[in-house]
Amino acid sequence: MTLHCATGNAGKLREFHALAANRNVNFEMLPEFSRLPPCEETGATFEQNAVLKAGYYSLHASGLLFADDSGLEVEALGGGPGVRSARFAGPRASDEANNRLLLERLRGVSDRRARFVCVIALARAGKVVRTFHGAVEGFILDEPRGANGFGYDPLFFYAPFGCSFGEASPECKLAVSHRGQALRAMLDFLGPGL
Amino acid sequence: MTLHCATGNAGKLREFHALAANRNVNFEMLPEFSRLPPCEETGATFEQNAVLKAGYYSLHASGLLFADDSGLEVEALGGGPGVRSARFAGPRASDEANNRLLLERLRGVSDRRARFVCVIALARAGKVVRTFHGAVEGFILDEPRGANGFGYDPLFFYAPFGCSFGEASPECKLAVSHRGQALRAMLDFLGPGL
Numbered sequence: 457m458t459l460h461c462a463t464g465n466a467g468k469l470r471e472f473h474a475l476a477a478n479r480n481v482n483f484e485m486l487p488e489f490s491r492l493p494p495c496e497e498t499g500a501t502f503e504q505n506a507v508l509k510a511g512y513y514s515l516h517a518s519g520l521l522f523a524d525d526s527g528l529e530v531e532a533l534g535g536g537p538g539v540r541s542a543r544f545a546g547p548r549a550s551d552e553a554n555n556r557l558l559l560e561r562l563r564g565v566s567d568r569r570a571r572f573v574c575v576i577a578l579a580r581a582g583k584v585v586r587t588f589h590g591a592v593e594g595f596i597l598d599e600p601r602g603a604n605g606f607g608y609d610p611l612f613f614y615a616p617f618g619c620s621f622g623e624a625s626p627e628c629k630l631a632v633s634h635r636g637q638a639l640r641a642m643l644d645f646l647g648p649g650l
Numbered sequence: 651m652t653l654h655c656a657t658g659n660a661g662k663l664r665e666f667h668a669l670a671a672n673r674n675v676n677f678e679m680l681p682e683f684s685r686l687p688p689c690e691e692t693g694a695t696f697e698q699n700a701v702l703k704a705g706y707y708s709l710h711a712s713g714l715l716f717a718d719d720s721g722l723e724v725e726a727l728g729g730g731p732g733v734r735s736a737r738f739a740g741p742r743a744s745d746e747a748n749n750r751l752l753l754e755r756l757r758g759v760s761d762r763r764a765r766f767v768c769v770i771a772l773a774r775a776g777k778v779v780r781t782f783h784g785a786v787e788g789f790i791l792d793e794p795r796g797a798n799g800f801g802y803d804p805l806f807f808y809a810p811f812g813c814s815f816g817e818a819s820p821e822c823k824l825a826v827s828h829r830g831q832a833l834r835a836m837l838d839f840l841g842p843g844l
Contacts, residue, residue, distance in 0.1 A: 592810070616786070616810070616825070616826040616831075617825045617826060618831065618834050624825065625821060625822075625825075627819060627821065627822060628819075628821060628822040628825045631810070631811045631818065631819075631822045632810040632811060632826070637812065640812050
């Protein structure tokens with residue numbers, strides 16, 4: 457089975473492909489993705505943004521398309537940066553800039569609890585079929601650790617692994633991560649054998 | 651660094667080696683292991699058995715030696731089979747026989763909560779230096795799933811993975827498992843860089 461996806465994020469795309477490698481499914485970027493005006497992510501929640509993106513891009517896809525909205529919710533920041541995770545340090549901010557800003561905001565803060573959240577919306581011809589959720593709990597480190605993953609992964613300490621998502625292997629991260637959970641929930645919904 | 655270990659369990663040995671592959675450490679079976687009369691595991695707890703084994707075998711080792719005692723604690727069985735996990739269905743019982751008996755005992759039981767527990771004791775010349783603990787929570791399935799791992803792994807559903815330890819990759823199982831936790835705690839204790 458082939459499913460279209462819509463993301464400009466290379467890290468997400470890598471994870472989509474890694475998960476597909478073990479399943480009877482093929483994730484393909486929407487061919488028109490880079491030529492379309494980007495979808496404005498004006499939602500107040502991951503769910504709203506995922507729905508906006510899947511609805512918009514699926515108008516340009518044949519068949520089913522999914523979009524992912526995800527980010528980091530830090531307890532001591534009242535759930536921030538949340539939907540602003542990718543642009544925390546400004547529009548088109550680098551992962552490094554976002555990580556640096558997060559460490560600044562948490563300087564001297566002892567409550568380091570945080571969670572990664574992912575919502576995937578599956579849509580066809582502009583209509584959302586269903587959304588799928590994933591979340592994983594961790595702690596924000598004092599400095600980045602590891603070169604794997606992307607985004608806030610090097611700062612996200614996952615206690616069961618005893619290391620950060622930046623240190624974990626891509627396969628093991630995906631086995632427990634917010635995005636892995638949401639992707640597997642979508643595949644389970646689409647049918648057995650996927 | 652080389653550490654001697656003492657186990658007759660091929661599954662445990664595989665996991666010791668897999669963990670060592672990513673670390674600056676080398677686990678070697680105690681050369682005399684198979685020629686020595688086996689250590690009687692008469693303890694009432696994993697801790698006691700790990701201490702008994704490490705104390706006994708380290709008398710025959712040069713330098714540090716560690717031994718692992720581990721098993722499955724099932725909520726509905728009052729923590730059993732516990733230290734009797736390996737011999738649940740009788741002395742020298744196969745994994746299959748133990749798994750079958752566990753399913754029989756849990757037939758019609760809705761509370762499927764269970765945890766794997768591991769205690770590793772590190773000893774030198776008969777004296778225990780320290781013990782290290784690991785535990786991981788899961789649920790007992792209605793039937794075995796997956797061909798990886800050993801022991802009760804195919805029946806142990808680990809929610810963050812969305813699959814059983816028998817279905818998880820060896821690397822990802824070790825990243826979260828009771829044994830992985832205890833081994834990493836021992837290496838952390840032995841010093842940085844391991």
